[in-house]
Amino acid sequence: MAFGDSENDIEMLQLAGISYAMENADPKTKAVANHLAPANTEAGVLKILENYLSKGES
Incomplete structure (x- = not known):
């Protein structure tokens, strides 16, 4: 899981599942x-992350 907000994050976002x-x-x-x-x-x-973990998907 990856989070990004600018162009330097694009490669990371592409590699993340x-x-x-x-926003x-x-x-x-x-x-x-x-x-x-x-x-x-x-x-x-x-x-x-709180939403993800509350669903037991960790």
């Missing part, structure tokens, strides 16, 4: 990711 672009990410990064997460200014990574 599950990838999230942050405030640039358009190229959003186009590569499998999912969209809330903005990093809104604790987006934390929200996704």
Whole structure:
């Protein structure tokens, strides 16, 4: 699982099995990711991880 918000994250997102672009990410990064997460200014990574772990998918 990987999270990114800018073009320097694109390769990481492409290699990850599950990838999230942050809501405030640039358009190229959003186009590569499998999912969209809330903005990093809104604790987006934390929200996704809490949801993921609460479903017992860890």
